Amino acid sequence: MSKSKPGFTALAADYLDLCKPKVVALIVFTAIVGMLLAVPGAVPLDLFVFGTIGIGLAAASAAAINHFIDRRIDAEMARTRNRPLPTGHLKGWQVLTFASVLGALAMALLWFLVNPLTAVLTLASLVGYAIIYTVFLKRATPQNIVIGGAAGAAPPVLGWAAITGEVHPHALLLFLIIFTWTPPHFWALAIHRREEYAKVDMPMLPVTHGVHFTGWHIIFYTVLLILVTLLPWLTGMSGLLYLASAVILGVAFLAYTIALKRDPDSRWPMKTFGFSITYLILLFAALMVDHYLAVWLAA
Numbered sequence: 001m002s003k004s005k006p007g008f009t010a011l012a013a014d015y016l017d018l019c020k021p022k023v024v025a026l027i028v029f030t031a032i033v034g035m036l037l038a039v040p041g042a043v044p045l046d047l048f049v050f051g052t053i054g055i056g057l058a059a060a061s062a063a064a065i066n067h068f069i070d071r072r073i074d075a076e077m078a079r080t081r082n083r084p085l086p087t088g089h090l091k092g093w094q095v096l097t098f099a100s101v102l103g104a105l106a107m108a109l110l111w112f113l114v115n116p117l118t119a120v121l122t123l124a125s126l127v128g129y130a131i132i133y134t135v136f137l138k139r140a141t142p143q144n145i146v147i148g149g150a151a152g153a154a155p156p157v158l159g160w161a162a163i164t165g166e167v168h169p170h171a172l173l174l175f176l177i178i179f180t181w182t183p184p185h186f187w188a189l190a191i192h193r194r195e196e197y198a199k200v201d202m203p204m205l206p207v208t209h210g211v212h213f214t215g216w217h218i219i220f221y222t223v224l225l226i227l228v229t230l231l232p233w234l235t236g237m238s239g240l241l242y243l244a245s246a247v248i249l250g251v252a253f254l255a256y257t258i259a260l261k262r263d264p265d266s267r268w269p270m271k272t273f274g275f276s277i278t279y280l281i282l283l284f285a286a287l288m289v290d291h292y293l294a295v296w297l298a299a
């Protein structure tokens, strides 16, 4: 435990760490793509700004609550032992106060300046990740991240609802993409970190069912993901530019997962994890570019 008083920059870095900034950045990006795809032309600026900030603050609040609930297991794992609670840089009450302020601010922004539907759905995602996943599912079943993935998949639906006030079937396709993407994203990392998860008794799939079984599940979900990513084109929501991007990215992702399955004790699991993030960024960027190309061609 560190006893020295941290300076302002170190304290700010600890609070930022609580927010899982890289994860939240990608979550916010998928929400923004949901917003942009919701209407053919320009998005109302106020809904865009308040929606983005509200969803981002809610996700950061959920991440901080996850840090608080997981503080004991985080202290046991090499990947997480330098987090602000295990190191003693922050106290539990500071983390909970911070999470409450972020969460309250998010709800106020979304409810009053966006719309109540977005506020309610965002609150459900926050509770889904911070409580249902972290407190219950994570510790209960190897299907934890499949079910818990619903919270992380919600942001495009939240973004879409922020702009239109409704849950459109096309937004649900974006949900389905992230929902199907989550298992290969997480299980690739979990294969690499399986001994640490076993040490803290977390029933992650590679711990309960082994690497071989998890490898096949990663491949299965990636094939499913490729099929699911065809749906935006099949339903007429997106065009050929998106289709080409989805197929190329999907085949590349599948190649990574096959390499992982062949050699799970190599660098491939973490390479696959890294590629899963690049994949999602590029796929959602393709959805966005394709959308504006269609708008421009129709003009």
Ligand code: HEM
Pocket: 022, 023, 024, 026, 027, 030, 079, 133, 144, 145, 146, 148, 149, 152, 153, 178, 182, 185, 186, 189, 277, 280
């Ligand atoms: C139940 C759902 C999910 C689980 C269990 C999960 C698991 C994880 C874990 C354990 C890490 C930490 C890796 C590390 O510390 O190095 C991570 C990192 C990350 N995840 Fe996920 N994730 C989930 C959903 C998502 C979603 C929905 C997104 C975005 C749309 C996302 C984007 C990221 C990003 C950007 C990173 C950062 C990697 C880095 O630090 O370089 N994850 N995820």
Ligand SMILES: CC(C)=CCC/C(C)=C/CC/C(C)=C/COP(=O)(O)OP(=O)(O)O
Pocket: 020, 023, 027, 055, 058, 059, 060, 062, 063, 066, 070, 080, 122, 125, 126, 127, 129, 134, 138, 151, 152, 154, 155, 158
């Ligand atoms: C819009 C809204 C409120 C969304 C909330 C969704 C959200 C913040 C998802 C984060 C996903 C994630 C990093 C899971 C890993 O948790 P973990 O506890 O398994 O990983 P860890 O060991 O790295 O903490």
